[in-house]
Amino acid sequence: MPVNYITLTSQVTTLGENAKTRQAEFTRKLAQCREALVANDQELIALQRRVEEAVAQNKGLRCAVPLQEPLSTRVSASLPAPACTILSADGSQINPDPHDEVLFGLVNLGLFRIQPGSGEVPREEIITDLLYDEQLHPGSGLSTDDLVALLRDVRERQALVRAAANETQPLITLTDGQLELFHQPSEDPLAKELFEDYLDSLNELALAGVITAGYVSRPRANLVVNLLELITPRDDKSGEHPFAGITDMTLYEELLSSGERSAIFRLQSSSSARYEGRKALHFFYLNVGTPERAAFARVEIPLWVAENPGAVAMLQSVLVEQARHSGSYPYPYPLLRAHEIAVVQMPDRQQVMIMIENELLRRGFPPGRKSEKLFNKGYGDRKRQGT
Amino acid sequence: MNPIAIGRLLRSNTMGCVIGCKLTQSDTPSFGDMLRIPLTDGSQLYGLVYDIHIDDDGLVRQLITAPDVPAEIIEDNRRNRNVPLEMSVVFIGWQANGSISQTRVPRPPLTLDEIFPCGDDEMLQFINSGKFGYLRTILRNQELPAADLVTAHLRQVLKLRPSASSDAWAQRALTEIIALLKDDYPQLMDVLGAVSEIA
Numbered sequence: 001m002p003v004n005y006i007t008l009t010s011q012v013t014t015l016g017e018n019a020k021t022r023q024a025e026f027t028r029k030l031a032q033c034r035e036a037l038v039a040n041d042q043e044l045i046a047l048q049r050r051v052e053e054a055v056a057q058n059k060g061l062r063c064a065v066p067l068q069e070p071l072s073t074r075v076s077a078s079l080p081a082p083a084c085t086i087l088s089a090d091g092s093q094i095n096p097d098p099h100d101e102v103l104f105g106l107v108n109l110g111l112f113r114i115q116p117g118s119g120e121v122p123r124e125e126i127i128t129d130l131l132y133d134e135q136l137h138p139g140s141g142l143s144t145d146d147l148v149a150l151l152r153d154v155r156e157r158q159a160l161v162r163a164a165a166n167e168t169q170p171l172i173t174l175t176d177g178q179l180e181l182f183h184q185p186s187e188d189p190l191a192k193e194l195f196e197d198y199l200d201s202l203n204e205l206a207l208a209g210v211i212t213a214g215y216v217s218r219p220r221a222n223l224v225v226n227l228l229e230l231i232t233p234r235d236d237k238s239g240e241h242p243f244a245g246i247t248d249m250t251l252y253e254e255l256l257s258s259g260e261r262s263a264i265f266r267l268q269s270s271s272s273a274r275y276e277g278r279k280a281l282h283f284f285y286l287n288v289g290t291p292e293r294a295a296f297a298r299v300e301i302p303l304w305v306a307e308n309p310g311a312v313a314m315l316q317s318v319l320v321e322q323a324r325h326s327g328s329y330p331y332p333y334p335l336l337r338a339h340e341i342a343v344v345q346m347p348d349r350q351q352v353m354i355m356i357e358n359e360l361l362r363r364g365f366p367p368g369r370k371s372e373k374l375f376n377k378g379y380g381d382r383k384r385q386g387t
Numbered sequence: 388m389n390p391i392a393i394g395r396l397l398r399s400n401t402m403g404c405v406i407g408c409k410l411t412q413s414d415t416p417s418f419g420d421m422l423r424i425p426l427t428d429g430s431q432l433y434g435l436v437y438d439i440h441i442d443d444d445g446l447v448r449q450l451i452t453a454p455d456v457p458a459e460i461i462e463d464n465r466r467n468r469n470v471p472l473e474m475s476v477v478f479i480g481w482q483a484n485g486s487i488s489q490t491r492v493p494r495p496p497l498t499l500d501e502i503f504p505c506g507d508d509e510m511l512q513f514i515n516s517g518k519f520g521y522l523r524t525i526l527r528n529q530e531l532p533a534a535d536l537v538t539a540h541l542r543q544v545l546k547l548r549p550s551a552s553s554d555a556w557a558q559r560a561l562t563e564i565i566a567l568l569k570d571d572y573p574q575l576m577d578v579l580g581a582v583s584e585i586a
Contacts (some may be wrong), residue, residue: 114463116457117457118458118459119458120459122459326449326450327450328449328453336446
């Protein structure tokens with residue numbers, strides 16, 4: 001029996017009993033958070049100063065920094081979106097598994113190009129890179145999984161730079177997820193080098209005036225909430241964060257109607273200083289859903305986009321329009337397709353492994369063996385046969 | 388001019404096969420069309436299209452819930468995404484060393500073999516090369532829409548060369564159908580009812 005249902009039943013019951021209490025607590029905190037947002041709606045300078053003071057105390061602070069727009073700003077999308085070209089990229093990977101017959105990794109990128117309203121057939125491209133030997137053991141302190149993930153993110157951006165070179169303006173490039181690289185830059189020399197490559201790609205996109213954005217669907221971050229916590233006294237007894245559990249999405253759910261965006265904020269984080277000058281990271285929240293079904297995203301943009309109102313308006317319109325093309329689960333169609341092109345599934349992994357094994361066998365190497373652990377875990381799907 | 392392949396083989400057995408082609412192909416065969424599949428040994432197989440279907444997938448199901456689907460997204464799904472049009476074909480005969488047989492094919496074609504439409508001359512050559520043995524193949528196969536398939540086939544043959552000779556061929560074909568179905572009155576009525584639709 002995979003799960004002890006006897007003990008689980010009582011735990012599920014307790015979860016249900018707690019849900020009501022948690023909901024009441026959540027509603028109370030959310031109301032206070034919204035009050036803080038309204039009370040400080042125009043206090044942009046004071047909020048900026050408060051963030052500066054807090055960063056002086058805590059370099060790792062992660063929060064939103066207001067710029068010129070009041071906190072409760074709502075800007076509608078102008079539809080239909082103007083004519084433009086959209087390039088989207090997404091990546092997936094095979095992480096090396098030391099228990100497999102052969103050790104290899106793979107980064108697979110999907111690139112999708114569409115010109116909305118043109119009626120032209122969109123173009124797709126798959127870029128596949130096999131990782132082996134020194135590429136998997138570069139003598140760095142990075143775990144191989146982190147290395148492959150970092151390579152994937154950097155190559156996504158480089159692929160967009162290459163593709164953008166052949167396009168005319170206006171051009172929008174989209175990626176799924178944050179523009180800010182996860183856990184980077186780290187102290188590892190190879191990670192630093194790859195991070196510099198990533199920044200170089202952003203520089204090239206900035207020089208070309210490409211509208212660049214990272215799209216975070218259903219964001220769980222609390223950047224604006226953290227900002228509001230800076231000006232809200234903590235409970236002296238418990239020391240608990242006053243708005244713990246509240247996310248930015250819940251804060252903006254009632255505020256943003258279909259197609260509307262929030263104010264644009266600058267991102268304050270431990271790595272934000274590394275995104276210098278025109279690369280400085282900014283974001284806004286966007287409801288790409290319909291009046292019947294809201295769908296929220298955090299859209300991360302660099303400064304060169306954030307400081308251009310026309311570029312922001314175009315990006316907002318394009319994202320809302322493209323998300324609506326996806327039907328009842330609004331999500332930008334170009335990102336959906338880039339993901340579909342890129343995704344590597346288990347049969348692909350098996351096929352690549354067979355290709356490598358055959359090549360090695362052809363050259364006289366003995367067949368590889370799964371580790372004893374992996375081999376024996378393969379019996380996990382045991383089923384009773386017959387009577 | 389070399390003929391243009393309309394698709395390639397997905398799967399097969401000695402009864403028939405399923406072929407796939409792109410959704411946008413303007414020369415996609417119709418129900419009842421006669422096709423040929425050349426094999427590497429110089430022989431070729433003949434078949435009739437008895438089903439044409441287009442599979443959906445999660446994304447297509449999702450897209451139809453959008454209020455309107457722009458032309459470029461329709462084209463993306465038809466041309467770029469891996470959703471082929473599939474055609475089921477029943478084999479009706481084969482050719483080897485210059486002679487045609489209207490019996491079961493000796494071996495199935497292989498994956499990704501090319502499929503071509505039959506020209507008028509090829510159709511006439513085939514139907515005049517036997518004693519309607521392939522009608523038995525069609526009428527005895529419970530899986531096929533026999534009445535509609537036979538009707539579509541007769542209609543195509545009669546369109547080739549409307550003349551006294553083709554009328555005589557159709558008469559002989561009907562006589563063969565009646566003989567084959569003499570012990571299956573409901574099926575016979577189905578086929579004759581469908582055939583009567585031919586103007």
